Amino acid sequence: MRLYEALFLIESGKAATDWEATEGALMSILEKHGGDVRQKAYYDERKLAYPVKGSRRGAYLLVHFDAEPTAIQEIHGDLNLTDAALRTMITVIEGEELPELKAIGNAEPTTPKTREQREAERAAVEAARTAAAAAAAEPEKKPEEAPVKPEEKPQEKPEEKKAEAEAAPAEAAKADEEPAADSEKNEEKKA
């Protein structure tokens, strides 16, 4: 057994959407040929030095593993048959010691986001977007409804409070956008 280092170049789209399957495919190839994975590191998506198969951006996966020297050629053969990684670099590490994980360029080694984290992020972005949209719609309604309100107040109060409570964070989020929108309108008027 020898210690090897594999650096996989992974298409940015795959790294963002289908990370588990991609990593699983690569790991299963290593393990199929008797590879014993000792450490893994993920390097976030970055701009490549040149486009590879049309991809201008890519993420890197660094794996240190033990394997028989004869297995390396077979691993290369299997990697060529999958499209999990755009390119692979397998090099020998001299000695038994695991090398420490260093940054590649500006990218520090990290653990990739799990599917739950990605979904949570996506949900947060969507929530912010809908909240901003709701906040944008509300100020227009208020002036029209205001004169009618005083008579109906006792009945509507609970609902209004809820609506306000929901709108409050949304308005806070919108506060950043409003000045920009106003300035744009002003510019349009000037023009």
Place this chain on the structure above:
Amino acid sequence: MKSRRFKDRARCRFCRDKATAIDYKDTQSLQKLTTGQGKLFSRKRSGNCAKHQRMAKAALKRARYIALMPYVGGQN
């Protein structure tokens, strides 16, 4: 006669660090060894010893293959 201090300081930057290998993933140090066009500096320019120049050559070629360094032209 040259001063002893000058003699002690190795001209090769990797000899100074007593490097046994040059990592192809270390793009920052590889960038210092290449021109703006991505070509490896000569030994005369970089000051590398023969052994470390060979290591640098191999490291640069690996870095180019895995798209960490350009084959030609700078990083746009």
